Amino acid sequence: MVSKSPPPDIVIGRLPIYLRALEALSAEAQEITSSYELGERLGISSAQIRKDLSHFGDFGKQGTGYEISFLIEQLRQILKLKERWVVVVVGAGHVGQALVNYRGFNEHGFDIVGIFDKDPVKVGKPINGLVIRDDQELPAVLNEYRVRIAMIATPAVAAQEITDVLVNCGVKAILSYAPTMLSVPADVRVQYIDPVASLQHMTYYLNRD
Amino acid sequence: MVSKSPPPDIVIGRLPIYLRALEALSAEAQEITSSYELGERLGISSAQIRKDLSHFGDFGKQGTGYEISFLIEQLRQILKLKERWVVVVVGAGHVGQALVNYRGFNEHGFDIVGIFDKDPVKVGKPINGLVIRDDQELPAVLNEYRVRIAMIATPAVAAQEITDVLVNCGVKAILSYAPTMLSVPADVRVQYIDPVASLQHMTYYLNRD
Incomplete structure (x- = not known):
């Protein structure tokens, strides 16, 4: 049974984890x-996984589980x-270079074109x-390839200006490594990667000893 | 009024964002x-922020808002x-080198010692x-500095073995860039940074055009 309301964003965020x-x-x-x-593999309850997937359809047969290749294709x-x-x-910089050198993007269907x-x-x-290009060439490349996804690995102080260029050229999804909040129109999604915030999240649970 | 139940982990995760x-x-x-x-700055409702902070105390005076330096110290x-x-x-590799070169850790109270x-x-x-050391020296350094926090930037295939070493030497918080799920005891926290999953989360909302 497919539920009627749109799936919560937090559920969408778990789908790539299930896919992996x-x-x-x-x-x-x-x-x-x-x-x-x-x-068991993911540290998520089986009930949660069934509930998450039920937003999108009925993928498992009662008592026989999920056919992996089918579920992969569906996801x-x-x-x-x-x-x-x-x-x-x-x-x-270091982060941008690490991103361009990371094979995972290509292996999962993302081609870095600039x-x-x-x-x-x-x-x-x-x-x-790839050859590093000047920021000035960004609009031309975004338009040529009809780019909808960008990763920002600039210093915080430059990130909003770059974001404005990206948004003006039709980018709809931004993954930002810059440690600052970006202002974007409602139809543009931003995800932040902030290792300091991730560490600070965990220190809450740590005891000094 | 401080609420009695422990604050949800998702609230803890937002505190570093508020702090920043x-x-x-x-x-x-x-x-x-x-x-x-x-x-407005964070794209989070003011009601959510007040509710989140109310888990930890009463930080704002009615009608006058929050004193920033006081709230920073509290957080x-x-x-x-x-x-x-x-x-x-x-x-x-590229990620590990980017981490060691990133000034944000030092600026926010984290000293990379190896x-x-x-x-x-x-x-x-x-x-x-820093000088890159052999993995074999890991236990000695973990013990010498009483390290409780580690970042893993190895290939996926090596990550679990490294995790076991870290856990055996007392590490309680792991930030992993390796694209694989790690198995750890219940008293060890893991956060994952996975840019491919973050992109895949956003492609859900994109239209091909």
């Missing part, structure tokens, strides 16, 4: 899994991953098959 | 803020950030004032 676990099982040549097994369809996406990276920086010392240098 | 916004306001020499202003105390923490990084790799080509090389 299913892909790992598939790589181990396993064909069938259960919400229990997935839950890839739900997450719009059946075709590849082009992505740009803005900021060619990396940009405003530092003339960096512009023109090669990273993993 | 307050620090930004303080850097702009502002002294007083409101849940409305914070909410730093709640998050156990009044003293500095030592941290290790395992994995000296970076480790098992690749003999990398071991011995300097990064930002």
Whole structure:
């Protein structure tokens, strides 16, 4: 039974995690899994997994579990991953370079088509098959490739200006490593990656000893 | 009024975000803020912010808002950030190097005391004032500094083995960049940073055009 209300964003955020676990099982040549097994792997209750998936359809047969390859295909369809996406990276410091060198994007359907920086010392240098371009060329590349997804790896102080350029050129999804909050229109999504905030989240639970 | 039940983990996760916004306001020499202003900055409702903070005490005076420096100190105390923490990084690839080069950790009270790799080509090389050490030296360094926090930036296939070493030596909080789920005892916290999953979360909302 598919529920009528739109799935909560927190549920959407768990789908890529389920997809990754299913892909790992598939790589181990396993064909069938259960919400229990997935839950054990992910530290999420099996009831939560069944409830999350029930927002999108009825993927498991009673008592026989989920067919892994089928569920992978369904999740890839739900997450719009059946075709590849082009992505740009803005900021060619350590983080930007790490992003361009990370194979995981390509392996999961994301093609980085450009990396940009405003530092003339960096512009023109090669990273993993791309050449660092000047920020000024950003609009032309965004338009040429019809880019909808960007990753920001600039210093905090430059991030809003870059965001405005991205949004003006049609980018609808931004993954930001800059430690600052970005202001965007309602139809643009932003996700933040902030390792300091992640550490500070965990220190709450730590005891000095 | 402080509520009796322990604050939900999702609330704890928002405290570092509030702290960062307050620090930004303080850097702009502002002294007083409101849940409305914070909410505008963060894209979070003012009611949510007031509710989140009410788990920990009564920080605002009716009608006059929050005194920024006081609230910063309170949040730093709640998050156990009044003293500095030592941290290790395992994995000296692009991500590990980006972490060691990132000034944000030091600026926010985290001192990286070691970076480790098992690749003999990398071991011995300097990064930002540290020398890459062999993984074999990990237990000695963890014990010497009584390290409770670690960041994992190894390939997925190596991450569980490293996690076991960390846990055996008393690490209680792990920030993992390895694209795999880690198995840890109940008293150890893990946070994952997975840019592919973050992108896949957003593609759900994108339209092909």
